[in-house]
Amino acid sequence: MRSFGSTLRLAGLPVALTLVLSACVAPTANMSPTADPKVSRASAAIEPAETAYVARMDGAIALPAIPLEKLPEAYRRQEVAYPTDRPVGSIIIHPGQKFLYFVTGKNTAIRYGISVGKAGFEWAGEAVVSQTKDWPTWTPPKEMIARKPELEKWKDGQPGGATNPLGARAIYLLSGGRDYGYRIHGTPDWWSIGKNASSGCIRMIQQDVIDLNTRVSAGATVLVLNADGSMPSSLKIPTPPKPAVVKAKVKAAPKPVVPELEIKTVTYQAPAVTSAVTPTAPAAVPTVTPTAATVAPVVAPAAPAAPAAAPVIPLTVAPVAPTKVTP
Numbered sequence: 001m002r003s004f005g006s007t008l009r010l011a012g013l014p015v016a017l018t019l020v021l022s023a024c025v026a027p028t029a030n031m032s033p034t035a036d037p038k039v040s041r042a043s044a045a046i047e048p049a050e051t052a053y054v055a056r057m058d059g060a061i062a063l064p065a066i067p068l069e070k071l072p073e074a075y076r077r078q079e080v081a082y083p084t085d086r087p088v089g090s091i092i093i094h095p096g097q098k099f100l101y102f103v104t105g106k107n108t109a110i111r112y113g114i115s116v117g118k119a120g121f122e123w124a125g126e127a128v129v130s131q132t133k134d135w136p137t138w139t140p141p142k143e144m145i146a147r148k149p150e151l152e153k154w155k156d157g158q159p160g161g162a163t164n165p166l167g168a169r170a171i172y173l174l175s176g177g178r179d180y181g182y183r184i185h186g187t188p189d190w191w192s193i194g195k196n197a198s199s200g201c202i203r204m205i206q207q208d209v210i211d212l213n214t215r216v217s218a219g220a221t222v223l224v225l226n227a228d229g230s231m232p233s234s235l236k237i238p239t240p241p242k243p244a245v246v247k248a249k250v251k252a253a254p255k256p257v258v259p260e261l262e263i264k265t266v267t268y269q270a271p272a273v274t275s276a277v278t279p280t281a282p283a284a285v286p287t288v289t290p291t292a293a294t295v296a297p298v299v300a301p302a303a304p305a306a307p308a309a310a311p312v313i314p315l316t317v318a319p320v321a322p323t324k325v326t327p
Contacts, residue, residue, distance in 0.1 A: 042089045042215045043104045049076045053207050063206050075113025075193050077208050082109035089220045096227040098194045115203035118196040125235030127173040127222040132213050135160030136170040168206045169213040175235050
C-alpha cells in the first residue's frame with residue numbers, strides 16, 4: 001500500500017519533468033540575446049561633414065568648428081569600400097596615404113584623415129588598444145624634453161584641455177605587451193592633418209577622434225602599414241634622433257678700448273712785425289772840377305737799399321754849373 005507521501009512524490013514527477021524539459025527548448029524570437037554592443041557601436045551611421053565638424057561643447061570644453069573649405073574632402077570622415085579580412089572593430093593605418101580605416105563590416109570601413117610621424121619618427125607593426133581616455137594628461141617623454149627644453153615645465157604632465165597636444169581623446173596602444181608611447185589622439189592643430197608632423201603618434205581632428213572613441217573597444221587590433229602600404233614583417237620602432245648638442249660659445253676677451261685721437265687743424269699766423277725805419281739822409285755831393293777834355297756832371301753814389309718796409313726816398317742830384325774855361 002502506497003503511503004500518502006509516495007503518492008505526492010509521484011504526482012509531482014510530471015511537473016518536475018516539464019520544468020526540466022522547458023529549459024532545453026530553443027529560445028523564441030522574443031528571447032533572443034541582446035546584440036553585441038561593440039558591433040552596434042562600430043557600425044553606427046556616420047554624420048555628414050556639414051554637421052560632423054561644427055563647433056560644439058564636449059563637457060566643459062569648447063571644440064571649435066573645422067572650416068570645410070580648408071579641409072580636403074579626402075580627409076573628411078566617410079564610409080568607404082575597403083577590402084580586408086580583419087574583424088569588425090579593427091583599425092588599419094596607412095601612413096603614406098594619411099588615412100585611418102576603422103573596419104565596420106565585410107569589405108567596408110570608416111575612413112578618417114590623419115597626421116603621422118615626421119621623418120625619423122615613422123613606425124609600423126601590430127598593436128592592441130589597451131585603454132582610452134577623455135581629455136587626457138599629456139606628459140612629454142624625456143627625449144622630447146631634451147629636443148625641446150621649453151617643454152620642461154610639463155615634465156610632470158600637462159592637464160587635459162583645449163591646448164593639450166593629446167586633444168579630446170587618446171587611444172593607448174601596446175605592442176607585444178609594451179607601451180612605446182604611441183597613441184591615436186586628437187589635436188588642436190587640425191591643419192596638420194594630411195602631413196608628417198608628429199613624433200610618431202597618430203593625430204586626428206577632435207571631432208573625428210571623439211567619433212572613433214565611441215566605436216573602438218579595448219583589445220581591438222591596430223595594424224600600422226609601411227609607408228608604401230605593404231604589410232610590415234615585424235614591429236619597426238625608430239630610434240629617436242638625438243638632441244642637437246649646443247656647444248657653449250667661448251666669449252673672447254674684450255679688446256681694449258683705444259680712444260680715438262682727435263686731429264685738429266691749427267692755422268699758425270705769425271704776429272705782425274712793425275719796424276721803425278729811419279730814413280737815411282742823403283750823402284753830401286762832392287764838387288767835381290772837370291778837366292779840360294771832358295766836362296761831366298758829378299753823380300753821387302747810390303744810396304744803400306732800404307728795408308722792405310722802409311719808404312723809398314728819391315735821390316736828388318744837383319747839377320753843377322759848367323766852369324768857364326779860358327783858352
